[in-house]
Amino acid sequence: MKTLLKNAREQKGLKTREVAQLLGIDQALISKFESGGRKPTRDQVIKLASLLEIDLETILVAWLKEKIIYEIGQDEFALKALLVAEEEIRYQSKSSIKKTSPSLQKILDEIDILKTKLDGLRQFDSYHIAQALEMEYTFESNRIEGNTMTLRESDLVSNEGLTISGKSMREHLDVINHQEAIAYIKNLIKKNASINEREVLSIHNLILRGIHPEDVGRYRKVQVMIEGSSHMPAQPFLVAKEMEDFFIWYETNKNNLHPVVLAAEMHERILTIHPFIDGNGRTSRLVMNLILLQHGYIIANVKGDYESRIQYYQALETAQTKNNKEDFLLLIAQTEKKDLERYLNIIGQ
The missing domain is CATH 1.10.260.40 (lambda repressor-like DNA-binding domains)
Structure with missing residues (x-):
């Protein structure tokens, strides 16, 4: 060598x-x-x-x-x-598939090369670029959950305070709340705050504020089923214990896993527990991106178009019903890699 x-x-x-x-x-x-x-x-x-x-x-x-x-x-x-x-x-x-299978490790290594390039170009970071990418993230994350706002409409609602004709109040609040939740996780990073139950509940509170006031920041008290999935989430009386185990798992593994794998695992584990009546997807993706941003990566923006959404749900279903997380980990890693490549291209590198 x-x-x-x-x-x-x-x-x-x-x-x-x-x-x-x-x-x-x-x-x-x-x-x-x-x-x-x-x-x-x-x-x-x-x-x-x-x-x-x-x-x-x-x-x-x-x-x-x-x-x-x-x-x-x-x-x-x-x-x-x-x-x-x-x-x-x-x-x-x-x-059994390990978290660092050869195919996954290859992408993680490629991601780290891209991150090394990015670390040397931090002086080119721009508030306006970040703002635009965060709006894209809000648009895609809401689109996954069925919000019909376009990217332009989402921007007008969030940054211009406009009301879009033909769109429901819920769709308007989805946009406003998600943008505030992004600002919240960025503030957590500035404060070097740890990820704990209080912070996850606060993120969920922001996501559902004004939509389901009786359920914001609270674990569900009823059994739920996930439409289109054969996975059955935990019984309501088990949710608090499973979330306690979730945070113990995080503390045990946060320094042992690659940050992208850690972020994807946290994302999948919240969705599998399904601790809330609503807002599980957006909350879990925000927690994932909080971890990525904490470690110097950029937002992994899972797309909400039909094909991407189906791929996302299928990978999640495999993780939840077959105890095989490979597809899901690969999907998140590939998403982060593409977003890093795009960001470096935007800043001209």
């Missing part, structure tokens, strides 16, 4: 000092990476691949190979251990 790094750097016409400055690490580390005196971390490998335009799979395979050789050295049982390890890896890959 050391030769790969050095050749790529020289082809780009960069000095080790310049690479170090661009990555925010010590120049001596870059020299040690190229001489083989020090092994980069996986995160550093991803950043180097992005900066030096090296094929990610090529450099990761080289990195893992050297890491394995470094660990086992010339041990007399090395080859036998590798054969046993190979069998174990094959067995694990055939067992």
